[in-house]
Amino acid sequence: KAKEQGRNRFCYYSDDLEHQFKQRQSVEKLIRTSIENDKIEVYYQPKVALGSQKIVGVEALVRLRDTNNQIILPVEFIPLAEETGLINALGESVLKQSCYAAKEWLDKGFRIKVAVNISAKQFTDKNFCNFVAQTLQMSGLPSELLELEVTESALMEDFEVTKSMLNDLAVLGLTIAIDDFGTGYSSLSYLKLFPVDVLKVDQSFVRDMMVDSQSMDIVKTITSLAHSLSLLIVAEGVEEKQHLNKLIDLGCELGQGYYFYKPMPKEEFDKLLV
Numbered sequence: 240k241a242k243e244q245g246r247n248r249f250c251y252y253s254d255d256l257e258h259q260f261k262q263r264q265s266v267e268k269l270i271r272t273s274i275e276n277d278k279i280e281v282y283y284q285p286k287v288a289l290g291s292q293k294i295v296g297v298e299a300l301v302r303l304r305d306t307n308n309q310i311i312l313p314v315e316f317i318p319l320a321e322e323t324g325l326i327n328a329l330g331e332s333v334l335k336q337s338c339y340a341a342k343e344w345l346d347k348g349f350r351i352k353v354a355v356n357i358s359a360k361q362f363t364d365k366n367f368c369n370f371v372a373q374t375l376q377m378s379g380l381p382s383e384l385l386e387l388e389v390t391e392s393a394l395m396e397d398f399e400v401t402k403s404m405l406n407d408l409a410v411l412g413l414t415i416a417i418d419d420f421g422t423g424y425s426s427l428s429y430l431k432l433f434p435v436d437v438l439k440v441d442q443s444f445v446r447d448m449m450v451d452s453q454s455m456d457i458v459k460t461i462t463s464l465a466h467s468l469s470l471l472i473v474a475e476g477v478e479e480k481q482h483l484n485k486l487i488d489l490g491c492e493l494g495q496g497y498y499f500y501k502p503m504p505k506e507e508f509d510k511l512l513v
């Protein structure tokens with residue numbers, strides 16, 4: 240009996256593995272075909288000045304669409320894209336679309352800064368900086384309207400490589416934001432060593448700050464740290480009015496979250512610009 244059970248369990252387990260394997264294969268195929276057919280989609284989530292709630296920028300967030308026309312979120316495919324090296328082509332598509340979009344908005348009279356997420360893997364691509372420079376030039380977007388968002392952990396992967404890459408990028412005139420700030424466990428000294436302009440307070444701290452005094456303390460500390468280093472601060476995950484009020488109290492300049500806007504396709508964002 241035990242043997243039978245064991246065998247059943249084994250069968251179940253192997254089905255599960257097979258399922259996972261197939262799932263990965265189909266996601267990888269979707270990434271590949273989306274790249275080949277120019278079907279990488281970019282959603283834009285507005286960033287607002289907390290005081291006036293005026294839109295000052297957007298974050299570009301990649302989306303894929305499966306064969307049933309359903310939107311697939313980054314959590315489902317970014318790790319696999321990183322493992323397979325497809326992140327480079329995917330990231331290039333996002334950067335390109337973002338620069339052209341922001342140039343279009345600028346031509347309509349709206350200075351909207353566009354922030355693009357960059358994986359650590361892309362930093363190891365020797366050609367990355369050239370690609371950014373080329374894309375800025377081709378699109379005609381002034382470099383001060385481009386921001387690159389990098390996580391703390393991505394910065395720490397290879398200190399020397401990252402440092403020279405960030406310096407080369409900063410020379411282009413774009414800005415660098417540290418994403419999910421406070422969730423990495425690196426020393427703060429890199430803030431002096433790297434050309435960083437913006438800290439994005441991780442959304443977990445903003446979400447919990449009204450119910451958990453530690454999260455509140457972290458948001459306060461990050462805000463005062465940013466101010467003393469003359470860095471701009473963006474609060475992520477602003478979902479409620481009380482978050483907004485508290486963040487304004489703390490002197491936090493910019494915010495992003497469902498309270499203001501969700502990520503949306505470009506056509507929808509275009510309609511907000513009037």
Ligand code: C2E
Binds near residue numbers: 477
């Ligand atoms: P992130 O860069 O920290 O982006 C913020 C995420 O929080 C987005 O999820 C956004 O939709 C979500 N969000 C915004 N406001 C709120 C809110 O008020 N409440 C909650 N609960 N969530 C909110 P999304 O689009 O699913 O992206 C997830 C992550 O995937 C991003 O986190 C980023 O790390 C990564 N990612 C997205 N696009 C790209 C890309 O083009 N390249 C790379 N390498 N990574 C990307």
Ligand code: MG
Binds near residue numbers: 298356388418
């Ligand atoms: Mg981001």
Ligand code: MG
Binds near residue numbers: 414415434436
């Ligand atoms: Mg700078």
Ligand code: MG
Binds near residue numbers: 441
């Ligand atoms: Mg984040």
